[in-house]
Amino acid sequence: MSDATGIETASLSDVGRVRSGNEDYCAEFQRSDGVHLIVLADGMGGHRGGATASRLAVEAIGEIFASSSRDPETVLHEAFSCANDRVHRAALGDDQLRGMGTTAVSLMLSRDGVGWVGHVGDSRAYRIRDGIINPLTSDHSVVAELVRRELITAEEAAVHPRRNEILRSIGVEPEIRADVSAIDVRPGDRYLLCSDGLSGLLSDQEIAEITTRETPLRAVQMLVDSANRRGGPDNITVQIVSMPDVSMTDVVTAGVVPLDDAATAPRGRALQIAAAIAVAVGLLAAVAVGLL
Ligand code: MN
Numbered sequence: 001m002s003d004a005t006g007i008e009t010a011s012l013s014d015v016g017r018v019r020s021g022n023e024d025y026c027a028e029f030q031r032s033d034g035v036h037l038i039v040l041a042d043g044m045g046g047h048r049g050g051a052t053a054s055r056l057a058v059e060a061i062g063e064i065f066a067s068s069s070r071d072p073e074t075v076l077h078e079a080f081s082c083a084n085d086r087v088h089r090a091a092l093g094d095d096q097l098r099g100m101g102t103t104a105v106s107l108m109l110s111r112d113g114v115g116w117v118g119h120v121g122d123s124r125a126y127r128i129r130d131g132i133i134n135p136l137t138s139d140h141s142v143v144a145e146l147v148r149r150e151l152i153t154a155e156e157a158a159v160h161p162r163r164n165e166i167l168r169s170i171g172v173e174p175e176i177r178a179d180v181s182a183i184d185v186r187p188g189d190r191y192l193l194c195s196d197g198l199s200g201l202l203s204d205q206e207i208a209e210i211t212t213r214e215t216p217l218r219a220v221q222m223l224v225d226s227a228n229r230r231g232g233p234d235n236i237t238v239q240i241v242s243m244p245d246v247s248m249t250d251v252v253t254a255g256v257v258p259l260d261d262a263a264t265a266p267r268g269r270a271l272q273i274a275a276a277i278a279v280a281v282g283l284l285a286a287v288a289v290g291l292l
Pocket of ligand 1: 197235
């Protein structure tokens with residue numbers, strides 16, 4: 001998906017090679033003010049329970065995002081609380097769903113270079129900038145806690161018998177506290193959200209290389225394929241957001257009308273770059289004239 005802001009997004013969820021059902025769920029939302037939200041969840045608690053929890057959580061987060069005009073941090077906290085409430089109530093009301101829960105990670109991006117990440121559990125958000133990947137979340141998991149206390153190494157965590165145990169999840173308790181933080185967003189940045197079905201099988205470096213090299217649409221497919229080639233033991237979900245190389249503010253200032261046609265996204269980006277070059281040449285010319 002891409003739009004007049006030049007932000008491109010892609011999402012893919014796959015059952016993997018071992019599980020019989022997909023308990024991950026993800027979605028993309030966009031508000032009329034141009035703010036994007038991507039959100040994914042990895043459900044747990046039996047076959048039906050896991051799939052229900054992740055879907056309810058993603059839908060609740062999307063709904064609050066779409067309807068609330070409060071500041072972004074408050075919106076994300078509200079959205080996660082609402083998700084927790086819905087999943088928790090649904091679990092109490094149905095024996096087959098009792099005990100279900102889910103992780104959730106979400107990223108809100110505005111066109112003016114600000115973003116907000118919210119998460120609960122061990123689904124992750126990363127930023128890839130100039131080919132360098134950095135985590136934007138820290139897992140609420142037993143092994144992450146052991147690594148933080150320097151009791152085990154990151155390498156040991158990857159194969160630890162308790163690596164699937166999470167310490168915070170949506171829907172299990174009546175109340176939840178999400179981690180929410182603001183991030184700076186720059187032109188050309190790529191952002192990736194994933195469930196542990198991806199992060200458990202590919203190194204951060206492998207994720208960075210594919211995400212940097214490919215379009216979001218191709219990258220999500222290649223990342224899922226890579227995890228499946230390594231056995232695909234879990235459901236695999238990945239979402240990518242690519243920020244335009246030149247910010248729309250620059251282009252609009254240069255007097256270029258933004259393209260409003262999703263099908264011409266690559267051409268739109270080329271035009272943005274061309275516009276930036278034109279501005280630079282214009283400035284040089286102005287300086288040259290001034291000197292004469
Ligand atoms: Mn998983």
